[in-house]
Amino acid sequence: MANQPLPSDKHIQRRYLRQIQLPGFGEAGQQSLGEARVLIVGLGGLGCAVAQYLTAAGVGNITLLDGDDIALSNLQRQILFDEASIGANKADVAKQKLQQLNSQVQITAIDRHLDLPLAETLIASADLILDCTDNFTTRYLINDVAHFYKKNWVYASVLGFAGQVASFNTRLSCFRCLYPNVSEVPNCNQAGVLGVLPGIVGNLQALMAIQMLCCEQTCNQLVRFSGNDYSLQTIGLAKSRQCLICSGQQEYFQLHSHRCDESAQPRAITASQIKTFIEQHPNAKLADIRSPAEYQEHNAGGINIPLSDFESWFAGQVSQPLILLCQTGKRCQWLLGRLPASSTARSPVVYLEGGLDALTHPTHSLHLLKAL
Numbered sequence: 001m002a003n004q005p006l007p008s009d010k011h012i013q014r015r016y017l018r019q020i021q022l023p024g025f026g027e028a029g030q031q032s033l034g035e036a037r038v039l040i041v042g043l044g045g046l047g048c049a050v051a052q053y054l055t056a057a058g059v060g061n062i063t064l065l066d067g068d069d070i071a072l073s074n075l076q077r078q079i080l081f082d083e084a085s086i087g088a089n090k091a092d093v094a095k096q097k098l099q100q101l102n103s104q105v106q107i108t109a110i111d112r113h114l115d116l117p118l119a120e121t122l123i124a125s126a127d128l129i130l131d132c133t134d135n136f137t138t139r140y141l142i143n144d145v146a147h148f149y150k151k152n153w154v155y156a157s158v159l160g161f162a163g164q165v166a167s168f169n170t171r172l173s174c175f176r177c178l179y180p181n182v183s184e185v186p187n188c189n190q191a192g193v194l195g196v197l198p199g200i201v202g203n204l205q206a207l208m209a210i211q212m213l214c215c216e217q218t219c220n221q222l223v224r225f226s227g228n229d230y231s232l233q234t235i236g237l238a239k240s241r242q243c244l245i246c247s248g249q250q251e252y253f254q255l256h257s258h259r260c261d262e263s264a265q266p267r268a269i270t271a272s273q274i275k276t277f278i279e280q281h282p283n284a285k286l287a288d289i290r291s292p293a294e295y296q297e298h299n300a301g302g303i304n305i306p307l308s309d310f311e312s313w314f315a316g317q318v319s320q321p322l323i324l325l326c327q328t329g330k331r332c333q334w335l336l337g338r339l340p341a342s343s344t345a346r347s348p349v350v351y352l353e354g355g356l357d358a359l360t361h362p363t364h365s366l367h368l369l370k371a372l
């Protein structure tokens with residue numbers, strides 16, 4: 001869409017007039033939508049409804065993520081697709097359709113399923129995340145990474161004749177406070193669904209998203225809809241003291257480290273061992289694996305290779321001693337457990353135990369690291 005002329009203020013006014021004229025929404029609301037970056041995970045029944053309304057409403061930047069192809073049995077509810085699109089990727093086709101609806105929205109389609117490295121990159125750069133998937137593994141992943149990056153997100157699900165939607169400001173409560181430990185429940189594939197249900201629930205999800213982008217006080221509510229008696233029930237959500245994530249007992253990279261190689265022994269050095277390590281390995285480099293925003297705010301020098309980029313960066317490096325650094329040491333410990341033992345055999349790769357937090361007092365260590 002790079003060659004699209006920018007719309008004039010008058011065009012924006014005309015296009016979105018019916019919502020701009022709403023008391024409490026106005027031009028400020030429209031501007032908030034136009035500046036927003038939204039990530040939609042899953043382009044099934046819910047995602048198709050959500051994506052259409054957010055595109056029509058003028059959300060400025062939308063990323064669509066789904067690694068699945070369109071099947072005949074999807075057409076009954078996934079209303080962005082038609083018979084000609086069977087076999088094509090859902091995110092790609094959705095992008096084409098949505099772009100016809102609103103050419104001014106920047107839409108990116110990604111033909112992949114959300115996993116940990118992708119979540120870190122996409123969630124860190126989104127203002128709001130919409131979970132339109134059909135599984136708890138992805139919901140917990142979105143929740144935990146969104147909590148870490150302090151991002152708001154909206155969950156929705158549909159089963160049979162019932163559906164629910166919840167909005168989370170992860171500073172106040174999160175999905176694990178609501179559902180601490182759910183193994184998978186049946187999806188549409190197994191339990192069946194009336195096509196209109198994801199349409200209704202997806203529209204509620206789009207409504208919540210628009211309100212969260214325009215005014216945050218609508219957060220932390222769960223809305224349940226019954227397609228049997230048409231009732232809606234709204235429940236306020238609060239933080240649970242037992243929540244693994246909100247209580248700080250666990251961080252996202254510990255909870256989602258399925259690829260972790262348990263046999264690899266992470267090697268740590270303490271702040272007081274830095275000097276010796278550098279004397280033994282004078283060509284050692286310091287790699288800070290925190291996000292670019294954390295690095296810019298405060299760092300101990302070295303190079304910034306964010307966690308999500310580290311493995312591909314590391315694969316392209318000639319072997320060299322490395323000291324990994326993050327805020328508390330936990331991310332480094334997790335990352336080192338993932339690196340194959342063979343890749344760290346020739347040159348040591350260690351991490352600083354306690355991370356930057358451990359360097360506040362031994363200023364001499366900080367000075368040594370800055371010199372690397």
Ligand SMILES: Nc1ncnc2c1ncn2[C@@H]1O[C@H](COP(=O)(O)OP(=O)(O)OP(=O)(O)O)[C@@H](O)[C@H]1O
Binds near residue numbers: 041065187189
């Ligand atoms: N981790 C993930 N990342 C991106 N998309 C996902 C992820 N997990 C699930 N999805 C997508 O969420 C969508 C859920 O859609 P929906 O519940 O309507 O069912 P479906 O999987 O398309 O079809 P059916 O259940 O009939 O086989 C699917 O398109 C699926 O590919």
